[in-house]
Amino acid sequence: MFRISCPFCGERDENEFVCGGQAHIARPEPAEQVSERDWAEYLFFRDNPKGLHFERWQHRYGCRQWFNIVRHTVSHEILAVYRLDEAPPDVDREEAV
Amino acid sequence: MEKYSFPKILYHALRGHKHWQPAWRSPLPKKSYDVVVIGGGGHGLATAYYLAKKHGVTNVAVLERGWIGGGNSGRNTQVTRSNYFYPESAAFFEHSLKLYESMSRDLNINVMFSQRGVLNLAHSDHDMEMLARWTNAIQLNGIDSEILTPQQIKEMEPLIDINARFPVAGGFIQRRGGISRHDAVNWGYARAADALGVDIIQNCTVTGFNISHGTVTGVQTSLGDISGEKVHITVAGHTSVLAKMAGFRLPLTSMALQAMVSEPIKPVLNLVTVSGAIHMYVSQSDRGEIVLGAGADVYNSYAQRGSYDNVESCVAAFLTLYPRFSRLKLMRQWAGIVDISPDTSPIMGRTPVQNLYINCGWGTGGYKAIPASGDTMADTIVNDRPHALIKPFSLERFESGALVDESAAAGVAH
Ligand SMILES: Cc1cc2nc3c(=O)[nH]c(=O)nc-3n(C[C@H](O)[C@H](O)[C@H](O)COP(=O)(O)OP(=O)(O)OC[C@H]3O[C@@H](n4cnc5c(N)ncnc54)[C@H](O)[C@@H]3O)c2cc1C
Numbered sequence: 001m002f003r004i005s006c007p008f009c010g011e012r013d014e015n016e017f018v019c020g021g022q023a024h025i026a027r028p029e030p031a032e033q034v035s036e037r038d039w040a041e042y043l044f045f046r047d048n049p050k051g052l053h054f055e056r057w058q059h060r061y062g063c064r065q066w067f068n069i070v071r072h073t074v075s076h077e078i079l080a081v082y083r084l085d086e087a088p089p090d091v092d093r094e095e096a097v
Numbered sequence: 098m099e100k101y102s103f104p105k106i107l108y109h110a111l112r113g114h115k116h117w118q119p120a121w122r123s124p125l126p127k128k129s130y131d132v133v134v135i136g137g138g139g140h141g142l143a144t145a146y147y148l149a150k151k152h153g154v155t156n157v158a159v160l161e162r163g164w165i166g167g168g169n170s171g172r173n174t175q176v177t178r179s180n181y182f183y184p185e186s187a188a189f190f191e192h193s194l195k196l197y198e199s200m201s202r203d204l205n206i207n208v209m210f211s212q213r214g215v216l217n218l219a220h221s222d223h224d225m226e227m228l229a230r231w232t233n234a235i236q237l238n239g240i241d242s243e244i245l246t247p248q249q250i251k252e253m254e255p256l257i258d259i260n261a262r263f264p265v266a267g268g269f270i271q272r273r274g275g276i277s278r279h280d281a282v283n284w285g286y287a288r289a290a291d292a293l294g295v296d297i298i299q300n301c302t303v304t305g306f307n308i309s310h311g312t313v314t315g316v317q318t319s320l321g322d323i324s325g326e327k328v329h330i331t332v333a334g335h336t337s338v339l340a341k342m343a344g345f346r347l348p349l350t351s352m353a354l355q356a357m358v359s360e361p362i363k364p365v366l367n368l369v370t371v372s373g374a375i376h377m378y379v380s381q382s383d384r385g386e387i388v389l390g391a392g393a394d395v396y397n398s399y400a401q402r403g404s405y406d407n408v409e410s411c412v413a414a415f416l417t418l419y420p421r422f423s424r425l426k427l428m429r430q431w432a433g434i435v436d437i438s439p440d441t442s443p444i445m446g447r448t449p450v451q452n453l454y455i456n457c458g459w460g461t462g463g464y465k466a467i468p469a470s471g472d473t474m475a476d477t478i479v480n481d482r483p484h485a486l487i488k489p490f491s492l493e494r495f496e497s498g499a500l501v502d503e504s505a506a507a508g509v510a511h
């Protein structure tokens with residue numbers, strides 16, 4: 001159990017939010033030239049790191065806004081919360097085994 | 098291997114149980130093996146066993162970072178069934194269920210497989226229609242499944258309150274489904290594999306791969322480099338971490354899935370009972386504990402601990418159906434890191450790296466798959482092509498779009 005600081009409402013319990021998975025996945029373009037391989041990467045393949053994860057969350061049972069966070073997937077420590085239109089923060093991305 | 102039998106127990110009892118042989122050796126790793134299996138869970142151990150037993154490949158190592166069965170194979174709720182929706186899944190899981198039926202004899206260890214029946218509940222007319230559709234699909238797959246009325250359910254499992262807040266509208270049962278003892282399954286495969294010459298090496302973490310010209314040649318470990326003609330990854334929640342070391346990504350998300358047990362009580366529950374709608378499933382172990390399975394925390398986690406609100410909602414759902422247990426104390430609660438794939442079906446077979454194989458994506462339901470997975474992966478590794486039963490579960494399906502979307506049918510039932 002952890003708490004997330006919604007950029008719009010402030011700190012709330014984890015279960016007010018839902019996770020939308022990995023952030024910053026760009027849709028490949030133009031559609032008619034994208035290979036099956038690249039569609040698969042876009043739709044299904046993920047980093048799933050043991051370490052820092054850049055991910056989307058929605059404050060579903062609050063303001064219903066989407067935003068991004070950087071969270072450690074072992075300690076659940078949240079290093080940054082930022083809006084969807086902001087660039088990912090510069091953090092040390094070292095991973096565990 | 099010291100055979101287990103009644104006379105043996107008697108013999109050792111008279112000698113104060115001081116002279117039992119260890120069930121497997123603890124060798125130091127050799128410089129090289131024909132096959133290196135990474136991960137000493139049920140799937141890795143069963144694969145090693147079938148490599149030796151069916152294919153005569155005995156120069157095999159199983160490398161386990163902790164202790165065997167310390168991962169999900171020793172953390173699950175032990176439910177085994179083959180009532181899947183799609184023919185591809187049904188064929189595979191039925192093969193596995195059959196292997197469970199003969200496992201105690203095959204491995205000479207009592208895995209306590211108890212085919213007490215797995216009951217799925219419906220709580221509305223719509224639920225009931227979905228279960229009828231599911232039952233029809235199961236029967237078309239040639240597998241036993243029977244619709245039950247609320248009255249029949251009450252007779253089979255008297256402690257269920259069929260007039261609960263979400264009344265029981267009916268259900269269906271696979272009578273051949275049930276539970277077994279997970280430790281015995283892990284230890285049974287380890288002991289049988291060891292007897293055939295497989296080296297089981299615990300406290301050995303794989304930290305990297307040696308790959309030359311796109312072909313794997315061995316692994317780097319906390320005990321030094323070990324070369325392998327072929328290398329197999331069976332590390333459940335950690336598969337993405339290992340894949341990254343080998344230079345590729347997978348369609349997996351690792352999440353924490355929880356379970357818990359009560360203090361032991363006398364036998365009161367007959368069946369494994371599952372309710373998708375209120376999200377709970379329960380059985381009673383042979384030790385008397387009431388075993389409850391909770392949901393997963395739906396975000397990436399390698400923490401091997403779950404959130405408390407999941408414990409609470411699991412217990413609350415359980416008590417609406419079994420109010421009589423409200424004074425029962427929980428004894429233990431834990432989590433395992435499960436590897437969820439987009440269609441909740443496993444991913445088995447070859448990888449972009451030559452001679453490197455994966456077996457993952459079992460998510461919340463791979464305990465029941467242990468024997469069939471070992472059998473088919475051993476065959477796949479030896480012949481370097483997918484066994485017929487696992488062809489639909491290859492990594493390529495995410496490109497071709499031929500997903501085996503069991504999420505609706507698998508649901509909470511594991
Ligand atoms: C709470 C819970 C309930 C479940 N209930 C059921 C159920 O009722 N029925 C069912 O069918 N399934 C169930 N499952 C799912 C089932 O437990 C798993 O799918 C199955 O056990 C996976 O087995 P495995 O051998 O692939 O992985 P594991 O048993 O997890 O083994 C993987 C091993 O790899 C090791 N490892 C990881 N990284 C490394 C490394 N770098 N080097 C060396 N070793 C490494 C780990 O230490 C671990 O021992 C449940 C799971 C959980 C967590």
Ligand SMILES: [Zn+2]
Pocket residue numbers: 006007008009010059062063064065
């Ligand atoms: Zn908010």
